[in-house]
Amino acid sequence: MNEIKIFSPATVANVSCGFDVLGFCLNSVGDEMVIRKTSEKGIKIIRIEGFDLPFEAEKNVAGVSALAMYNTLKPDCGFEIEIYKFIKPGSGIGSSAASAVGSVFGMNELLGKPYNRTELTEFSIKGEALASKCEHADNLAPAMFGGFTLVKSVCPLEILQIPTPHHLYATIIHPQIEIKTAESRAILPKEVPLQDAITQWANVGSLIHGLHTSNYELIKSSLHDVIVEPHRSQFIPNFDEVKNEALVAGALGCGISGSGPSIFALSEGFDTAKKVEAEMKKIFSNTDIAFETYVSKINTEGIKVLSSK
Amino acid sequence: MNEIKIFSPATVANVSCGFDVLGFCLNSVGDEMVIRKTSEKGIKIIRIEGFDLPFEAEKNVAGVSALAMYNTLKPDCGFEIEIYKFIKPGSGIGSSAASAVGSVFGMNELLGKPYNRTELTEFSIKGEALASKCEHADNLAPAMFGGFTLVKSVCPLEILQIPTPHHLYATIIHPQIEIKTAESRAILPKEVPLQDAITQWANVGSLIHGLHTSNYELIKSSLHDVIVEPHRSQFIPNFDEVKNEALVAGALGCGISGSGPSIFALSEGFDTAKKVEAEMKKIFSNTDIAFETYVSKINTEGIKVLSSK
Numbered sequence: 001m002n003e004i005k006i007f008s009p010a011t012v013a014n015v016s017c018g019f020d021v022l023g024f025c026l027n028s029v030g031d032e033m034v035i036r037k038t039s040e041k042g043i044k045i046i047r048i049e050g051f052d053l054p055f056e057a058e059k060n061v062a063g064v065s066a067l068a069m070y071n072t073l074k075p076d077c078g079f080e081i082e083i084y085k086f087i088k089p090g091s092g093i094g095s096s097a098a099s100a101v102g103s104v105f106g107m108n109e110l111l112g113k114p115y116n117r118t119e120l121t122e123f124s125i126k127g128e129a130l131a132s133k134c135e136h137a138d139n140l141a142p143a144m145f146g147g148f149t150l151v152k153s154v155c156p157l158e159i160l161q162i163p164t165p166h167h168l169y170a171t172i173i174h175p176q177i178e179i180k181t182a183e184s185r186a187i188l189p190k191e192v193p194l195q196d197a198i199t200q201w202a203n204v205g206s207l208i209h210g211l212h213t214s215n216y217e218l219i220k221s222s223l224h225d226v227i228v229e230p231h232r233s234q235f236i237p238n239f240d241e242v243k244n245e246a247l248v249a250g251a252l253g254c255g256i257s258g259s260g261p262s263i264f265a266l267s268e269g270f271d272t273a274k275k276v277e278a279e280m281k282k283i284f285s286n287t288d289i290a291f292e293t294y295v296s297k298i299n300t301e302g303i304k305v306l307s308s309k
Numbered sequence: 310m311n312e313i314k315i316f317s318p319a320t321v322a323n324v325s326c327g328f329d330v331l332g333f334c335l336n337s338v339g340d341e342m343v344i345r346k347t348s349e350k351g352i353k354i355i356r357i358e359g360f361d362l363p364f365e366a367e368k369n370v371a372g373v374s375a376l377a378m379y380n381t382l383k384p385d386c387g388f389e390i391e392i393y394k395f396i397k398p399g400s401g402i403g404s405s406a407a408s409a410v411g412s413v414f415g416m417n418e419l420l421g422k423p424y425n426r427t428e429l430t431e432f433s434i435k436g437e438a439l440a441s442k443c444e445h446a447d448n449l450a451p452a453m454f455g456g457f458t459l460v461k462s463v464c465p466l467e468i469l470q471i472p473t474p475h476h477l478y479a480t481i482i483h484p485q486i487e488i489k490t491a492e493s494r495a496i497l498p499k500e501v502p503l504q505d506a507i508t509q510w511a512n513v514g515s516l517i518h519g520l521h522t523s524n525y526e527l528i529k530s531s532l533h534d535v536i537v538e539p540h541r542s543q544f545i546p547n548f549d550e551v552k553n554e555a556l557v558a559g560a561l562g563c564g565i566s567g568s569g570p571s572i573f574a575l576s577e578g579f580d581t582a583k584k585v586e587a588e589m590k591k592i593f594s595n596t597d598i599a600f601e602t603y604v605s606k607i608n609t610e611g612i613k614v615l616s617s618k
Binding site for chain 1: 326327328329330331459460461462467469471497498499500501502503506507508509510511512513514515516517518521527530531536
């Protein structure tokens with residue numbers, strides 16, 4: 001096997017109550033990448049379609065994670081990478097994470113899987129850090145493992161795979177405005193009220209319990225964020241209205257995807273998720289802001305091989 | 310049925326990472342109470358053994374919760390209560406909670422169970438508030454339901470029953486010094502670093518996942534408290550040494566039970582829990598402080614009927 005084509009999915013980080021630790025994986029949107037072994041050593045990005053991103057490996061998220069793995073393993077070959085980017089950078093649904101996991105996952109397959117998925121995520125963190133200026137894994141973990149994940153700690157990296165209830169669907173709206181992850185982190189308070197923190201960890205605990213028991217009512221009552229959303233939602237036009245209409249349409253919960261600007265909702269069943277999408281579209285159709293929407297079953301597989309030769 | 314004798318168990322609140330929301334139930338220590346229907350209306354406490362507590366219903370935790378239920382239901386009879394107290398008040402293993410749930414549980418049985426356990430816990434909160442000066446349910450919930458519980462919210466009261474891994478045992482040491490719950494709350498900071506809060510909710514999430522999957526290693530790595538223990542442990546003599554020796558002896562984790570002074574450890578298997586007990590005893594045997602220890606399987610049943618007539 002000298003060449004592999006992979007699908008690297010978009011992801012939603014934080015999931016309302018689980019800032020910096022929780023995430024889930026999407027099916028209906030993701031990047032494609034082709035990774036090819038070369039006799040010439042080193043990592044070369046030879047093609048990027050979809051969005052304008054740097055070709056120098058050291059300046060490209062996929063390149064940086066690839067180099068982290070390459071320089072550790074020191075294989076007898078090199079790799080060239082083609083990136084077909086469908087997830088818009090800065091959308092808040094794990095664009096850089098998809099790039100960061102894609103290159104190392106593909107290389108690992110071509111090399112006979114010397115690393116497990118946690119080890120691959122370790123390399124991906126280096127790429128992710130290029131984009132967000134800090135090492136975190138809350139988009140990487142669901143992209144790599146699929147389903148819901150909890151990043152228990154980054155150093156050492158511990159990722160937990162949480163069960164995904166079968167009827168859970170996500171609706172995403174991406175209003176095409178720019179929010180920088182680094183800026184979005186900067187507005188967060190350094191300290192938070194203890195009472196709010198208690199509310200938040202009660203919700204994290206009950207969300208994990210709700211996912212384990214497929215208790216949709218409990219998932220619904222756990223999808224609240226009293227810590228981060230009040231600060232970040234001000235950057236997203238129509239956030240309150242979108243959230244309100246999503247809930248009225250039957251969503252279990254609605255919040256900021258990662259650091260935004262995308263907004264996610266979770267629903268029980270495809271029909272409700274579609275209704276939520278219609279309401280979200282209606283709101284942004286009345287503005288000048290361009291947007292895209294996605295409805296997706298939770299992707300329990302994560303990153304995957306599309307073809308190889 | 311006119312008379313019932315019940316066992317109302319001791320409990321451990323907080324469980325390291327889950328301040329104010331998590332708790333678990335003990336087997337080997339608890340109060341006994343006899344509740345008897347009377348033709349005369351009202352609530353009368355007619356006997357208290359073990360510790361010196363007020364007989365006036367309005368000033369007694371068991372009396373206050375009994376009155377809350379009695380005044381709501383307005384039954385055609387009254388009740389007299391005998392309290393055989395084995396859990397020392399102020400020990401930090403849910404002494405007031407055992408009293409608060411005992412009276413209402415017993416009355417409810419005698420009346421043909423008009424209330425479910427969550428409703429009974431609502432009444433118990435009134436009794437608990439007399440002792441701790443604030444309404445919380447993190448000892449009440451495990452006493453009432455058994456096993457591990459997560460109090461998702463107090464108002465409205467939402468209690469989640471979390472699965473209990475089969476080989477989980479608790480070791481408790483109660484150094485007989487006085488710590489007032491109210492004072493112990495007062496020293497807690499009003500605000501906490503966001504980074505610490507994130508660590509804490511990652512641990513809460515992973516502990517719930519660990520309990521669901523009987524993953525003892527994960528339970529071990531989740532039993533950390535970066536928020537409350539650093540403040541409260543200073544009130545408990547030898548806390549650091551006890552914790553260290555418990556972990557060396559093989560405990561999965563060790564922390565303050567409720568607001569102390571009791572210290573709890575969780576272990577996989579009875580033998581390890583006994584070893585932990587021996588180490589704890591050794592440390593306090595070298596001091597002037599009187600102490601008691603308990604080793605207990607996690608009590609998955611909670612409060613229960615011992616006999617009735």
